Amino acid sequence: MESELALLRRQVNPDLLADLEQQVDSERAANARLTEELEKRAAPLDAKPNPDCRDMVAAYLRQSGFDGLFCEECGCSVDDLMPCGENDWVWSCQAGYKKPGCTDACGQGCDFHIVPKASKDHPRQLGSAQ
The missing domain is CATH 1.10.12 (Lyase 2-enoyl-coa Hydratase; Chain  A, domain 2)
Incomplete structure (x- = not known):
């Protein structure tokens, strides 16, 4: 051989x-x-052997490649998910992508905004987070 x-x-x-x-x-x-x-x-x-809803949502977001959640009122990173608690409007949140910085329209000095994929490069950003 x-x-x-x-x-x-x-x-x-x-x-x-x-x-x-x-x-x-x-x-x-x-x-x-x-x-x-x-x-x-x-x-x-x-x-966790028995994950709660926040854990399951975070796992889904990570596995699907999302950066966090957003709605008209706010946005949050998957690493600090749902800091707003259990307000009724949490159920209107959508999965989105992190875009660094803040817009002039928002003006609150946010570190990032969570935006829908279709609007990732769009000047209007939803879901601010400070």
């Missing part, structure tokens, strides 16, 4: 072999990153 392997190595183009090895290494690294991301996203679900 050693002699067959030596024969095959002489027949293979060294540049092609190097390219293939680089491609395999790149795919291994990508797989490692994806595995890490999957484990990170699954962790909130495994964290």
Whole structure:
């Protein structure tokens, strides 16, 4: 088998072999990153044996790639979800994406706003958070 392997190595183009090895290494690294991301996203679900609604909403937002919730009154990051408590208007919140900074229309000096994907680049931002 050693002699067959030596024969095959002489027949293979060294540049092609190097390219293939680089491609395999790149795919291994990508797989490692994806595995890490999957484990990170699954962790909130495994964290509590009986998660409450806030935990379940946070896990869904993270798994779906959202940054938080917003409604006309406010917005909150998935890391500080629903600080408003159990007000009736919490049920009108929608999933959205974090956009850094504050608008002139808001003017409250917010660190970010949570906005719908369709409006991510739109100047009008909903759901401010300070």
